[in-house]
Amino acid sequence: MNRWTQHNLFDLESLSRDEIELVLETAKSFKEVSTRDVKKVPALRGKTVVMLFFEPSTRTRVSFELAAKRLSADTLNITASASSLSKGESIVDTAKNIEAMNVDMIVVRHKSSGVPNILAKHVKSAVINAGDGCRAHPTQALLDLFTIQEKLGRIKGVRVGIIGDVLHSRVARSNIFGLTKLGAEVTLCGPSTLMPVQIESLGVNVTYDVDQVIRSHDVLMFLRLQRERQEENFLPSIREYTRVFGVDEQRLSQARKDVIVMHPGPTNRGVELTAEVADGERSVILDQVTNGVAVRMAVLYLIGTMKKDSN
């Protein structure tokens, strides 16, 4: 039954289908823990988890911290601006120094792709990717998968439309790998300037007609327009983006009755979707946040209790 083999978590490409399903199954058990009066189990007692965040984050950092605390691990936070990194120390040096204080797991977010992989080469602690550049955000995709399974009862055969700034979205990339591994049908939709070239080779459909996606899909996953990453002019204007790809109640009314609306947050209200849609009855955005804690507990638990190869 020992299906978990990962010492680190970088992305969903490196997880087997069995491992993804094990995370989802384990997360189901952990969801119950957060509903208790005493929201704590002793599974990771005595373990230390460091959050090393080089990019701003509310949801993911709080979610990881709560997840670790509910497993009885000790946590500490390091943000780039308030550490020696601002004095010019390299990431690897910072991480090695943290590790020298006997830390078990490092949760890292960085604006450059591949930073978690580089860190893992230099430290023995487990490294968990909390988002690296435009590349991967594995725990977000896992919580999205968990939410789809919870709401629709299955993932296989579910039609998922991912709408928006696919080019800059690590959430989209991780979701594409996760969803296709579990047998969902994925359609990407967004401005052609924000659609990666040859993305179809990952086994997804691409369309530029958002109304067609809304009409024919079970899950509509909106992505945030990442203005901070857009160095060139990808769009004539935000207003034009909203007019062509933004979704309001009227547009959503073409969708199937049981459609679910997802967004990894933070939402640009009035850009990707209107406030009415974000708060509407089809929205599962806050369920995603709730499930995020359970899924991250599952990941920390699986990595934190894995038997290390004894030498």
Add this chain to the structure above:
Amino acid sequence: MDAEHVRRAVTRIAHEILEKNRGTEDLCIVGIRKRGVVLAERIRRVIKDIEHADVPVGILDITLYRDDLTMIANQPVVHETLIDFDITAKKVVLVDDVLFTGRTIRAALDALIDFGRPAGIQLAVLVDRGHRELPIRADYVGKNVPTAISQDVKVILFESDDQDDQVVVEERD
């Protein structure tokens, strides 16, 4: 033990629970995954037949409370704990199939106490095989089975194993 033995043992345990607690008031049963859950459900049914009263049954997964989580080679799969009633001020009967070192029960006691402050916790087991490593004893025992530490006690129950009930002592391979 064959199916008849198991049936009689469960029936007797149910009677003893009722006798000791003078009925079903404030009584609840919590089974430890996975065969304790099957036994807890059987005890509930017997109690219903005798007293015509429904006793709430909960399911406890003790994986996260184990004292050997990072030591065992095969990472155990975590299953859901389901106790949808308040155990505070209740008399809780904890049910498991085999009582051995007592470590599972230690974990179960810790887990239960995270759910509330029961008036008391009692322990019912189908088999007590000895070799305790902790100061724990059972209040209700189906059968005391003397074993060597090198042996395994295998409990087969119809609901969980799809075979007729049976308890066998085997030499470990």
